[in-house]
Amino acid sequence: MMSSFPHRNLLGINQLQAGEILYLLDEAEQWLAFNRQPRKRDERLAGLTIINIFFENSTRTLLSFEIAGKRLGAQVVNMRTAQSSLNKGESLVDTALTLGAMRPDVLVIRHATAGVPQEIAGLVGCSVINAGDGTGEHPTQALLDALTIRRRKGRIDGLKIAICGDIRHSRVARSNLLCLPRLGAEVRVVGPDSLLPDELGGIASFTDMDEGIEGADIVMMLRIQRERMPDIAPESLGDFYRLYGLSRERLARAAPDAIVMHPGPINRGVEIDGEIADDPDRSAILDQVEAGVATRMACLDLLTRASRDLAP
Structure with a gap:
């Protein structure tokens, strides 16, 4: 059994060893049971901020990340890219730097171009999760x-x-x-x-x-x-x-x-x-939808666990 999860970002499956995948699945199992309770509230991410930035349409992925973050007690913001400064000519780099300066703890990014989450992860100091990048990965x-x-x-x-x-x-x-x-x-x-x-x-x-x-x-x-x-x-x-x-x-x-x-x-x-x-x-198919919330809860928990342990 792993004592900790060694990654801050989740950008692709290729970064994960088989043991790390199994560890994450085991962690997700507990959230499946948790999500079937009448009251679904855990405070381990209380005080953390998650920004979901979806440049492509989404129902399942966006809502499951939002639900996952809120059930763990985080503050969750869904950025409406159609109403953002990107439509005023701001570059993606400047948008990423601006968001990073707001000190979020996690950015969840979906974009039509492969490699965008990886690019943003190199610009910000928080965890980044790839929620789908073009024909790259999910x-x-x-x-x-x-x-x-x-x-x-x-x-x-x-x-x-x-x-x-x-x-x-x-x-x-x-x-x-x-x-x-x-x-x-x-x-x-x-x-x-x-x-x-x-x-x-x-x-x-x-x-x-x-x-x-x-x-x-x-x-x-x-x-x-x-x-x-x-x-x-x-x-x-x-x-x-x-x-x-x-x-x-x-x-x-x-x-x-x-x-x-x-x-x-x-x-x-x-x-x-x-x-x-x-x-x-x-x-x-509906089992996949249910597993999506639990899996994303496990990802949010594990990716922020080290920074939470370091917090005063």
């Missing part, structure tokens, strides 16, 4: 996915996990491809050639959906990120569902007790049938 999503899998299956080591859909543009996929093999899972990706990354680092890839999910214990679906593909034709989405959409008939090719995951938002009838998404026996 580390807390991979952590909550790992927690969901472990709770539903009792383990991660040895499981066959198929990640399906728009792999090329997905920061969720990128973080999971770093996280899940590190914990012993056998991971494969499934999608059309145009939506698979050029480099997979030894991960098996399939362009046939039926073949790709054969025998899988976990089928993780991803949405087509149309905002990163402005030229995609709407009529092509029907073809995508026919070839790569997850229906009950197609899911029958996976393991008999396979569970289905999706980071959201879901495009029903494009990458997944609504009947599958709503099936509590097969779908872990």
